[in-house]
Every structure is written in C-alpha cells, then in structure tokens.
Amino acid sequence: MEKIFEKLNESQSQAVKQSEGPVLILAGAGSGKTTTIVSRLAYLVEVLGIPASNTLTLTFTNKAAKEMRERALDMIKDISYPPLLCTFHKFGLLFLKFNIHLLNRQNNFVVIDTDDKKRIIKKINSEIPTPLIASEISRYKNSLLTPDDAYKQAELFNYQQIAKVYEEYEAYLRENNLVDFDDLIALTYKLLDENPKLAETTSQKYQYIMIDEYQDTNELQLKLLQKLCTSHNNLCVVGDDDQSIYGWRGAHIRNIIEFDQDFKGTSTFKLENNYRSKEPILKVANALIEHNRSRLGKKLIATRGAGEDVSIINSHDENEESRKIAQKIKKLLDSGVRANDIAILYRVNVLSRSIEEGLNRTGIAYKLVGGLRFYDRAEIKDLISYIRIITNFHDDFSFKRVVNKPKRGLGKASIEKIELAAHASSSSIYEYIKKTSLADLETLVRKKNASTLKTFIKDIEKVSKVATESTYNFIDVLEETFHLKNIYAGMQDEAERILNMDEFYGLFRDFVKKSPESGLDEFLNELTLQSEQDQVEGESIYMMSIHASKGLEFEHIFIIGLEEGFLPLIGDGSDLEEERRLGYVSFTRAKETLTLSHAGSRFYKGRRSDLQKSRFFNEAGLCEGSLKVEKNTAFKKGDLVRHKIFGTGRVTGISKSGREFKLNINFAGTKRDILASFVERL
Numbered sequence: 001m002e003k004i005f006e007k008l009n010e011s012q013s014q015a016v017k018q019s020e021g022p023v024l025i026l027a028g029a030g031s032g033k034t035t036t037i038v039s040r041l042a043y044l045v046e047v048l049g050i051p052a053s054n055t056l057t058l059t060f061t062n063k064a065a066k067e068m069r070e071r072a073l074d075m076i077k078d079i080s081y082p083p084l085l086c087t088f089h090k091f092g093l094l095f096l097k098f099n100i101h102l103l104n105r106q107n108n109f110v111v112i113d114t115d116d117k118k119r120i121i122k123k124i125n126s127e128i129p130t131p132l133i134a135s136e137i138s139r140y141k142n143s144l145l146t147p148d149d150a151y152k153q154a155e156l157f158n159y160q161q162i163a164k165v166y167e168e169y170e171a172y173l174r175e176n177n178l179v180d181f182d183d184l185i186a187l188t189y190k191l192l193d194e195n196p197k198l199a200e201t202t203s204q205k206y207q208y209i210m211i212d213e214y215q216d217t218n219e220l221q222l223k224l225l226q227k228l229c230t231s232h233n234n235l236c237v238v239g240d241d242d243q244s245i246y247g248w249r250g251a252h253i254r255n256i257i258e259f260d261q262d263f264k265g266t267s268t269f270k271l272e273n274n275y276r277s278k279e280p281i282l283k284v285a286n287a288l289i290e291h292n293r294s295r296l297g298k299k300l301i302a303t304r305g306a307g308e309d310v311s312i313i314n315s316h317d318e319n320e321e322s323r324k325i326a327q328k329i330k331k332l333l334d335s336g337v338r339a340n341d342i343a344i345l346y347r348v349n350v351l352s353r354s355i356e357e358g359l360n361r362t363g364i365a366y367k368l369v370g371g372l373r374f375y376d377r378a379e380i381k382d383l384i385s386y387i388r389i390i391t392n393f394h395d396d397f398s399f400k401r402v403v404n405k406p407k408r409g410l411g412k413a414s415i416e417k418i419e420l421a422a423h424a425s426s427s428s429i430y431e432y433i434k435k436t437s438l439a440d441l442e443t444l445v446r447k448k449n450a451s452t453l454k455t456f457i458k459d460i461e462k463v464s465k466v467a468t469e470s471t472y473n474f475i476d477v478l479e480e481t482f483h484l485k486n487i488y489a490g491m492q493d494e495a496e497r498i499l500n501m502d503e504f505y506g507l508f509r510d511f512v513k514k515s516p517e518s519g520l521d522e523f524l525n526e527l528t529l530q531s532e533q534d535q536v537e538g539e540s541i542y543m544m545s546i547h548a549s550k551g552l553e554f555e556h557i558f559i560i561g562l563e564e565g566f567l568p569l570i571g572d573g574s575d576l577e578e579e580r581r582l583g584y585v586s587f588t589r590a591k592e593t594l595t596l597s598h599a600g601s602r603f604y605k606g607r608r609s610d611l612q613k614s615r616f617f618n619e620a621g622l623c624e625g626s627l628k629v630e631k632n633t634a635f636k637k638g639d640l641v642r643h644k645i646f647g648t649g650r651v652t653g654i655s656k657s658g659r660e661f662k663l664n665i666n667f668a669g670t671k672r673d674i675l676a677s678f679v680e681r682l
C-alpha cells in the first residue's frame, strides 16, 4: 500500500482511490498520468482485492504497454494471473481468437501488416494510387462502413471505384482468412454490437478498465469502450488534449473533451505539476502550445527546478547539422551519460539518414525505431510467408510469394495458370494442386513443374505435421526441407540476409521457450503486432519519429529539422495546430536538456532546397524580440482595427490570454473577443 502512494501527490492519490464510476484525468505532459494509471491498477489489485483478471488496461504502443506492465508488476506482489495490459490492437487480437467463430470465421486467421495490405490492393487495382485506397479502406472500416455503404456515399467516380476495391479486398481477406489492423478493432466492435450477450459477459469480465493516451482514441475505439462498459461504468481514462497527434488517423479530440457526456457521472481530476522536465524546457514547451486556439488550456508547473537553457543548433546544411549533433552527443557520452538516455526525434523519417551518417562516422551506436523494420526485410517476410502457409494451407497470398523461393523453376506464367484454375474451381491454390491428378496438372504446366508443385505441397504438409508435434523442432525442419538460406545465394548481401534469418530463427526459439504451449499462428500474430516501437532495447541512443516518442521520456532530447516545411510539416491536409502539438509532444519528452536544430538547406526529394527556420522558434519564445506578445502590446482601447471576417471595429478592452492578448472589439454594435494576432490596426 505504502509503495503505491509514496510517490504520488494528493490529486494523483485521489484519482487512484476513485475506483468506481467514470474517471477522467486530464493533464499536461509529464504530470504523472501514466504513473497514476499504473498505480491505480496496483491499488485495485493490491488494496481492493480485485482479481487482476478482471481489469483491462489499454494503451497505444507496445513499448508503452511494456513499460507500464513492468511498473505495475513491480507494485503488485502476488500475481498468479497478471492483469491484461496491452495495446488496443492486441486486445482485439485476443478477443477475436476467442470469438471470431461467431462471424463464421476460423480462429487460425492471420493478421496482415500494412505492406501486405498494399500488395493485395495493388493486385486488385493498380490505377488509383495504392496509399489512397489503403487509407480510404482504413477510414471506411473505422467508420464501420460496409463496401456497400461506401459505394452509396461516394459521389465521385474515383471513390466509387475505391468502394469496389474495398469490396474485393474484403472478399480476399475472408477467402484467405486474413484480418488487417483495422479489423482487429472493427470486428471486435462488430461482434460485441451484434451479440448483446457477449457484450454483457465481456463487460462483466473486465470490471475495471483504464485507458492511457485517451486523446488519441477515435470514434470506433470510443464505441468499443462503450460496449466494454455495458454492465458497469468503471472506466478511467487519462489524456492531454495538447498531445493529440493522430488527427490524420481519425482520432477525436472530442472524445476527451466530451468524455463526461459520453459517460455520465464522471469524476474529473487535474494534475498540474510536471515532474519530468527542467524549468527552461517546460517554459519553451508551454509557450509554444499556448499559440493553439482549440485547446482546453491547462496549468503545468515545473517542479524539477532550474536547468540548462534550451539550446539551438544552427547549421548551414544537414551535413553540418549531423556533425554538430554527433559531437554534442559524444560529449555527453564521454561525460558519463548513458546512451539509452539520449534520443533524436524528427517529424519525418527521411531526416534520419544524414544523422545516421554522422553517428556512424563518430562511432556512436544508435537504434533506429521505425524506418525499414526488421520484419519488413524481404528475407524475413519470406520466412514469415513460409510459416503462414504452413499454418494455413489456403493462404494463397503467401503461397505465391514462396512457391518459387528458392528457385524451383516455376515461372510467373505457370503460377498464374494454376491460380486461375484454382479460382475457377473455387479452391485455394494448395487445395487445387492437391486434388488435381498429376496428369491433369501436366495439361496446365510443364511436366517438371507439375511434379515440383506436388512435391512442394507434400513438403508443406510434412513440415506442418512437425509443427503440430513440436514447435521447437519446427524451425530446423523448415530450413532442412526448404533450404531457405539458399534463397539469396550468390547475392551481394547474402551474408547480411543470412544473419537476419538466423536472428529470426533465434527469435522464434525464444518465443517457443517463453510460451511453449503457443502454436505457430500465435507466433505469427505476435510478430505482426510488434509495432515499430519494439526495437528499442539495449545500450544505444535512439532515433525515432515524434509520433513514436509519445509517452516516453529521455534525459537528453535532440530535435532535428525545425524548419518551415518539416516542422511544421506543410502540405496537403496539414493542420498547423496538430503540428504544434507534435512540437509540444517532442519538447516535453526531455528531462534534463533539450536541443533544437535547424539547417539552412537540405537535400530532399532529389534536390537541394533552401529552408526557413521554423516559426516554432518564435512561438516558443526562442528568438529575441520576435514574440507575438511583444508586437501586440501596441493595441490600446479605442484603436480602430480590421478583422478578415468581421470587418472594421473598435477595441473596447484588452486582456491577456496565455502569451497573447485578447481584444474585446465592437464590430458595428456586436462585441466579440478576438486574439490580437487576428486583427490589424488601421
């Protein structure tokens, strides 16, 4: 009990103890929201005696879930059944494993990743840009629109076509028993929605539900939570409207703002102390975010005292920038700072390349979170495809990927012929080869190929049998049977690829050791769910996108690319306020020092472009004499001003609003409060 409360302040303790009913903890960065949620979980289990299995704690990234789990387990003594603490997607996966049969589907489904999704889409339609179709399908699913609904809603021909692709895509997933990321949540919701009894029992199972980073939930996730709260309303959410950075993915700031309307009888708690960042860092972060208009406005008081000023690195170009950053990091390391305590953040992944070069030259070890992930490498995807086909013979998608790897003399044309014939007889490729006599196969493809195909499926069956008998031996038999290491034989990067394959085999063995009773399909789904965050282990500095850094903290933070166009990112559909929130999230990751870097030009998209310093320097109060506040103090009562929409008016009052000034203006008889930067003096 003491252990739970000794590190909490009064409001945190109160929030922890408010176990019943809806609870909203709304507070700024580093104010101990995650700490509170974890302590609350420990309190429920340790003090109130709620069985851990009756709690559910959800967050957005695997890394955050892992850290929370470690902290919770540290506080909970007797854990025979650990609490379920995972990402929304992982929860969906577990739920579907047990319940997807209610949708007439088998529970040995495979979760496909974004890359697979795009490949499937591209096969269906290669005219409309794949990323557009992919994001539209995602949007439909998150809005619970069927292909039919999507078609009816579409006004433009292009969108009607996309709705058609969506229809075919869905059929493909069903036929191959695949589910995509969005399905993990959408199908879970669908099941709960269509089966009130199931919603009731699920809700009774999870008596106490807690959600971190609530500001990033979307409408579908809210609906899912409402289903989970069918039989109770013990839902505690924590979040920060200023850190909502997934607007582009449909996250709804309204979820947090209107939480008390969605869940009646909410107790709200505010946390106002920041325990993470030294004062100068917080000052800059607060100044920046105060420029946003659509925000609730919260207090955030520094408690960690004075520290080093935020430093700025000005460079001519990205090479100079990378050199300067590498030098600065080297100094930190030499002075005894642990590599794990340093992170470099950027708004867009492409910016990492030049920094990587700088670090390599200086011999500083780094881990790139995101970018080309281990599991996205071709050789790893081949292995995964083999495991998939072995778990599910009917996975045509994987079948085609590996049937000629290593080379078995099967050309594209032969495979297409077989695929067509399989479709015509409504069977999977595997089924078709199995049921068709060798003689009949030979009418379709060359004699040699026909027998190769027969052997291939026999081998698959053989290895599959081993897999059901002993998962541990499986990986060796797989390699022995198919000689997968030969796939890249003779290629320039063969050695590296084989190293990666060995690493994968090692991971597999590790998984089997840790969870001996799990099958291959569990291994596969586990893999697919590994978000980009999971690579963060070991002693090296970290490089990651701002999005990936959410919820994390580091002693020393470097942010690169603070230029107009990069941060804020300016382009189609970009939202300056969301960019500012990204700035705020990135600044507030820092505990001890924050270094902001910008370059005068960068080589980008094939050419060198000159760049302007980010406006965020000004807004954060980091440029002498450039604060809007200073400019605007010039207004006085009686001034005549013009507003773009309201026209001309006269200032009747001035008050302060954050770092800005709010003017009360009389526009032809109607008085309105307007921020000073929105009007010009006449």
Ligand code: ATP
Binding pocket: 007, 008, 009, 012, 027, 028, 029, 030, 031, 032, 033, 034, 035, 036, 240, 243, 274, 275, 276, 550, 551, 552, 553, 588
């Ligand atoms: P974010 O908004 O970035 O997710 P958060 O509000 O979840 O931040 P935490 O990560 O829980 O904040 O806490 C930030 C830091 O403050 C952590 O290092 C945590 O250990 C520390 N901390 C939290 N509460 C207290 C407290 N009452 N006293 C001292 N330190 C605290």
Ligand code: MG
Binding pocket: 033, 034, 035, 212, 551
């Ligand atoms: Mg947090």
